[in-house]
Amino acid sequence: MNRGFPSNCGCGARITKFTSSTQENPGRLSFVDHLFKWVEEAILxxxxxxxxxxxxxxxxxxxxxxxxxxxxxxxxxxxxxIQKNKVVIKSLVVYACVISVAFGAYVLY
Structure with a gap:
């Protein structure tokens, strides 16, 4: 027997849904053709x-x-x-500027 929701019967026919009208199973859905399976069993x-x-x-x-x-x-x-490297680069640029100014002042005097 197929597990889950059957789409075709073993004979190749399409499965139809059927709503039970018996007193034991009023309104209960099943799949019907040559096989029979309650819908909740298929869901499970x-x-x-x-x-x-x-x-x-x-x-x-x-x-x-x-x-x-x-x-x-x-x-x-x-x-x-990255933040640390930015601080280091800024410090190096300032240091290079200070050295350049100091060197320029030394050369001029």
Missing amino acids: EELEDALPKVEVHETEIGKMKSDIEELMEVVMNNKIE
């Missing part, structure tokens, strides 16, 4: 088959979140290094 099978896939995706998402957190930490560390 679909969910059972989907759960392992969901768990795999959940694990993959967890790894991705961890990778993103690591990358964000690298980005923050790089930003800090």
Whole structure:
């Protein structure tokens, strides 16, 4: 028997939905042709088959979140290094200007 929602009967005919009108199962949906399956059984099978896939995706998402957190930490560390390098470069430019002025003053006198 097919798991989940059947689309075709074993004979190749299309499956039709049927609403029960019996006293035991009033309004209960089923799939009918040469096979018979209650709709809620099909739903349960679909969910059972989907759960392992969901768990795999959940694990993959967890790894991705961890990778993103690591990358964000690298980005923050790089930003800090860039800020430090900017300060060093500014200091070197000021130092070079001071040396140039001092050297120019020395040459003129």
